[in-house]
Amino acid sequence: MRDKVRSLIASALYKDTDGLVADLAGAEPAAAAVEAAMFTATGTDVGGAYKSKYRQLSFNLKDAKNVALRSRVLRGDLTPAVLVGMSNEELANEETKAYRKEVAETMLREAQPGGNARATTDMFRCGKCKQRRTTYHQMQTRSADEPMTTFVCCLECGNRWKC
């Protein structure tokens, strides 16, 4: 299990990092350090906490738009101990961070008493019909300290998605 996780983290780190490491082997020391920090942080046990931490890190490290995160880890700007303590928001690429911020601010502006009420907005663009007439609502789908999931519904074609 731990060997597999180390090699998966190495592959994630090696991907598209502006030549910081020459080959996959070059990413292995950093990957081993990240895995060790994960193992310590999740109670030196390869149980649920370890697996969910791995999924969170691997999702963000593999993100094609998150070269910055991979580079910081490989350069050692971001120590493994700090990395494993980061939230989804902190791990996200810059584009996602900016997008989430914009959504959060709009939500705040449009929020109605009751918190979870549906609202109509033009801030989302439907991937199917390309229109912007949508409604959305937010729900806490993961743990309480993580950002809420936004469910969007297109009023033109009925397409639904979440972000």
Ligand SMILES: [Zn+2]
């Ligand atoms: Zn649509």
